[in-house]
Amino acid sequence: MNRIVVVGASAAGLAAAETLRREGYDGTLTLVGDELRTPYDRPPLSKQVLSAEWEPDRVTLRAPNELDSLGLDLRLGVAASGLDVADRTVRLADGSAVPYDGLIVATGVRPRRLPGEGAHVLRTLDDALTLRERLGPGRRLVVVGAGFLGAEAAAVAWKLGARVTLLEPAAVPLAHAVGEEVGRVLSRAHLERGVDLRTGVAVREVTEEGVLLAGGEEIEADEVLVAIGSLPNVEWLAGSGLTVGDGVVCDEYCEAARGVYAAGDVARWYNPLFGVPMRIEHRTNAAEQGMAAARNLLHPEARKVFAPVPYFWSDQYEMKIQAYGYLRGHEEVRVLEGELGEGRFVAGYRRGERLGGVLAVGVPPKVIRGWRQAVAVGAAWKEAVG
Known part of the structure; x- marks a missing residue:
């Protein structure tokens, strides 16, 4: 594999590019991003940046010298406009075309x-x-x-x-x-x-x-x-032959087609840990999935399923909200620790007969991390609520 293209220069795309180099890939590596800015972190935008606690340079994910060390063919400020899977070519909005042997789609989402x-x-x-x-x-x-x-x-x-x-x-x-x-x-x-x-x-x-x-x-x-939700950026894939439905549809390895993988907010993949396809718009998942897609693309003979316990957090006023698992589609909610009225609690979410996820407000991270393990091993609901 001599030419790999990563489309999307945010958390998932950057993680994929770094993983490829770390895993020993030394061929041409093109990173395409529709913004002129180098990759930056998005979660602080609605918190530290909006409040002016942080200045813009603090959300930059990598210093210029760190990006330079990756030896990237960096195409910033230009969006991908089309994909030809048969010819293995990505078309860009500036009229150019980039050939590939392997492709990772990490184009994220846009606001509704x-x-x-x-x-x-x-x-x-x-x-x-x-x-x-x-x-x-x-x-x-x-x-x-x-x-x-x-x-x-x-x-x-x-x-x-x-x-x-x-x-x-x-x-x-x-x-x-x-x-x-x-x-x-x-x-x-x-x-x-x-x-x-x-x-x-x-x-x-x-x-x-x-x-x-x-x-x-x-x-x-x-x-x-x-702030009414988002739409996955998949329009540029029209006519490509990839299956698109609320994101780029992938298997449990994050593969959308032979030699084509997807990662981050745009990827809709089958998570065998929960037995359902899911598309996760969370920062941690973007980085983890970018790394997983890169490894599976580079080492097809040793692919591993991507079966994470999704994690997200939110800061609102003095509240620290953290959650592990897949809460959507839950059938029951039960307080596992603390009291709702006190604003310090851990809530459990039942999916079928298992603990599908947990959400905590106002508790130390180590408390909810203990519950994460219960979600990861598919703990029985009856045992969890004990």
Whole structure:
């Protein structure tokens, strides 16, 4: 294998490129990224960067000399526009084409948007810097979507003195992911601080004055942030022959086609640990899957299934939220340690007859790491809740 192309220059793509070199690959290695910036970390954007605790250079993942040491054919500021699996060629938006013997797709996701102009989204470093310039004491911010990203941004804006309205179509924010009881606990943190949290409301469009609700009410705002989820960046793969369905569809090895692997937010792969296909938009998974895809591409004779216990975290006000496992599609939620009302607890999530995941609020990392092992070994639900 003389030519490997990695499309996507964020956490997953960088991890893949570094792993290839670390595993001894010394051929041509092309890393394609649609942003002009070198790879940087995204989780701090809605927290430390938005709050101005960190300056932009602190989220850079590798110093220039570290990138140079990888010997990359680095193509930044140009998006991939097409893929020909038969000819093993990636087409770029600047009209050039890059041949490959092996390919890793790590093109990530982009924010969903609402009709209308002028709203912010929060995906890139420039997005975060633009929004933070517009926040401050007395500024009116409407956040559409009370998921983890919207909740984090609302918490930061409140700390900066903004008057925050948080709009959510569901009756209980995050109930689909963490269950109604835990969702109410997380919601209470906003209400206790005076954030105007409105649930069961749908936004029709963004207007010059703010947002227009489906019922006809208009909420005025100086700034609007839309945080209603994301879409995998797969349009450039149309006609390529790869199977695309809510991401690039892969097997348990992260392989999408012969010699083509996917990693990170864009990859929808079969996780044998849970017995379901999944697409995970979390930083830890991006790096781990980038490494796994690179190893499997480079060593096809010794491939290993990618069967992680997904992990994510969120910081909201003084709350540290951590979770291991696959919480979606759970059939029951039970408090395993602590009390919901005290804001310090570990909740367990049942999938079938096993412990599918755990979520902790306000507990030391070592506490939830112990529960991670129970998820990893597929502990029986009855034993876990004991």
